[in-house]
Amino acid sequence: MSAAVEETLKRIQSHRGVKGVLIVNSDGVPIRSTLNQESTDSYAALLSQLAFKASSVVRTLDETDGLTFLRIRSNKEEIMVAPDRDYLLIVIQRHEMN
């Protein structure tokens, strides 16, 4: 892993509210995670399915198109997914509350 990637990962993690950063390969197996085992597994499994579906939707509408980003905003947190050919990059950010 190049230093720049390492740096960026570190920066992303240090953003406020960032709960976890995951890199999941195309089979849904987590490669890198900052979460605990349990939540890593559930995020990885669920999001890879959803991302596949989302990509399928995008590509069915226009096959020359492609999914580049997926954001899910919930009451408690926001899940951002950046899919690539061989992996998904997932960041979970909590809404900060006082």
Next chain:
Amino acid sequence: MPPPAAGMDSKSRARGSASGVASSKNRSSATGIRSTGGAARHSSGAARLSGGASGTRTRGTRHSRSKNGATHASGYRGDGRKPPVYLQVDGERRNVTPKSLLRGSTAAPAPGDGNSAAKSALQQTEENANPNPTASSSSAAAAGAAAGAAAPPTADANSGNMRMAKSHAEVIGRRASISAAAGPPTTSQSHKNMGGMHRGMSRLHTQRELLKETGPKLAPLEVTLSETATATLLHIPSMWEASDSPNVGVLREDNARYEELLQRRATSDNFGERHTQTLTLARKEKAVSCEPVPKREVATMATTWDIHDAQMAAMPGINRDDDPSRRMSIFGRKGSSNVTQGSIQVEDRASEVDIEVGRTVATTLATGCLLDVSEATTQTSTKDAGVGPGVGAPAAPQGGASAPLPATTEMETQTDGVALDADALMFQRMSEDVLHSEGLSSRLLLMERSLQQGRYHGRHLEYRNHPSANPKSALERLAESMSLDDELGSAGEAELARSVSSSNVMDDFDSMGSPKPAGDDASNMEGSAAATEKTDGDGAGTSSGAKMLDMLWKHECVLTSNRSVSCMAYSKGNPDVLAVGYGEFYFDDQNGGAVLFWSLRNPEFPERIIEVDVGVTAIDFSSRNPSYVAIGLYNGAIQVYDTRSKAEVPMTMSGMGCGLSLGAPVLESQAVEGQQHMEPVWQLKWTDRGERGEVLVSISTDGRVLEWSLKKGLSVSPLMELKRYGDTEGVISRTASGLCLDFPRDDASIYFAGTEDGHIHKCSCSYNEAYLESYTGHEGPVYRIATSPFDANTFLSCSADWTVKIWHDRRSTHVINFHTVNLSEVVNDVAWSPFLPCLFASVTGDGRVEVWDFEASPHDPISTLYVDSVPDPAWLKKQEEEKLKASHIGANGDRSLPGTRQTNRTATTYDSAGGRRPRTEEGKKEEAPLIKPALTCLAFSDNAPILAVGDAHGGVSIFRLGGDVGASHAKSKHASVLGESELEQVQKRVQRAMFQQEDDGEA
């Protein structure tokens, strides 16, 4: 028993049916049905109805003796000459029961004959029941035609059951047999019945829709395949029947009866011996039973994009990188186009892993200990483990498989370990591929931008002067109170948001966005809104509480710590990008330089980085090639970079930063004696020379103005040597040190140059002997000259003599002198607003931003804003050194590692950034003395009411022009898009304002 019917003679039935149904008993006809299923059945029907019009004597005697003494087959005389009849019969080939046999015969085309034939057939049946051989032979002769067809009594095309057939059919009567044998070949359309070979009547139901109407256009051909009736081409019945067949009982009974018959025959006179020739049925001596053919259903779905991908893959010469299918193939199914590549990759990977594992095993076997395996794997895995100190353990599959084996592990588990390691290694390799892939860093940047977007959305709206941002709508306030950062919102604003939202449906969001304590603003890490503002009381600048200058954010990061902003330029291609040059102004402080490209999208980290080993002192974007940026360095060198080029070069800067760095410069001035500048390049300007292309003009304290052409590398030609002006007595150097220059808006051949001795000179690019004009008035070095973007004759200058002056190019003295009464510091930079003709801003060495509108108020700035005080970096540095010393002496103490907890992490970051420190740390330490940072440069955005201000501590603050100015800003057009007449008006307005104020001043 009735006598044989004379009418059975074929002659007597010249047109009658030569066929008959020979059925010895009622029961046997039932048997016939049972034994002949499907195709065989209809052949009997055909036989029954065939109107033998041959007229020949088809006389035959048939004695059919099954084992039960019954001929249970129907046959037909095969020389039918009436094809239509056959065809008709074909249609009703099913359900041939004894009744339908009758019915069918009555329905025959020759009804009368048919009736008689049927009758005779029935009679024959009666006769055949008679065991008397003679009678039976005569009746059989009448039913001769049936003999030919008697062969397939047991034929069963459809049923898989092989009928045990011990029955023998003997055809008595030579002629009948001959005609039967000769018949079929002569019938062209009849269904042939040769030696037990059935040609099934099954029809093939293949539905085709050929859209011939569509003409030349290739219409899709739709083929529907459906199951058809089985066509039997050859059926050889077996002699054997499976013992578990359902017919076994019947057959046994039949066999028993036949045995009985044979026994009876020995003693009976009813049986006689005759010779006959008949076609013997070939029979299989062996029965074969087999398993039912296994069936499997496979379904697949091809989406439109699968098809598209497959097409793209099939087409050669397509740039796969642009193909979304390639980008998105994580979602491609196995078997779609890109998987071929992927699988190859996987195979490669697998073989690689195999080799690796083999090697590891070999070495470990050699040493007799497998510990190496685990160690090796652990090493590789720990190499990658975690993205940083703050990142947890690597994912389970990796961690689990590569866990270090204890030294006492048994051999068995060790071999298991090897197997596991192969998988783990495979996984690890794949993971490494991902982690090293090019895309990852861009995905990460994308992710970072998204994170920032969530955070800065409100301020981005303000930046753009979006209607929803000005005045802030209740909804936006609500959103802001909900959002991650309500640092801009004070408690009061949050209160407002609450009051708004409480009447809203989104009540539950309200509790989430509960207001912060007011004190939080002070401890706010961004601390953006804490700037104090003093607006002039005339009301020119303020309107109903809206701030004239509203700080949106500050660009700073670890890379900018301990650096001074020296120059800034907004990109001309993408006005959202601000290039900031960092470098020290003083010789003693030089510690390398950098150019960071800050994008709106990520205010907290630069998008691109140029790192140079000397301070950057000047920067400018090309307008012809918007991706080209020229920088001037403290050592006099000039470099041109292409911002499109990307090279990931690890940054050595502060040992911390890493980012997308621009590679080597596209062009670089050569350090040839007398060619490039000998002293810092203080300003660079691209200027368009029309046909000669765009050239770069630089000015330096060595007193020269140089023009650089990009045609052949960076070739230089001197424009001017700045000579001392006025009284030159007693000076050491005859040249004047140039500090700044600018071109008027519409003339690339004339420029104004400012010098250290306070003079401004108007020079021509084509005439390097003397100045066209000289302007005196400043008593200190002229740090910046800014020509009006609206009026070519007007320009501003700022100087170390605490003043900003406005000039008209035909007057050698200034028109207006701008100086705030309480300002006793150098004015470092001045810039015109590109939207409002009389508006400009200046920044000073004591940390204030002044916005002037000489049309409205020539004596005082319409707005003055002091930027936040920052802790003295020198003091911090000292403190840091002391701490370092302390940690050297003692244990690490309470210094927590960076990244272990968020608060600490940010604290550390900001600590090293030399910026504000969060409150958590402040309790423990004594306060650093606060100083006002000197502001060094400023720039107006070309597409927003935005002012970027750089300070001496590396921060670039982004201010939004609010209030009246912001409002009129939104209404104004950029100077470069004004039409001729509009421009003329504006110029008049500028002149009028200028000279009006001048008169006022004199009065």
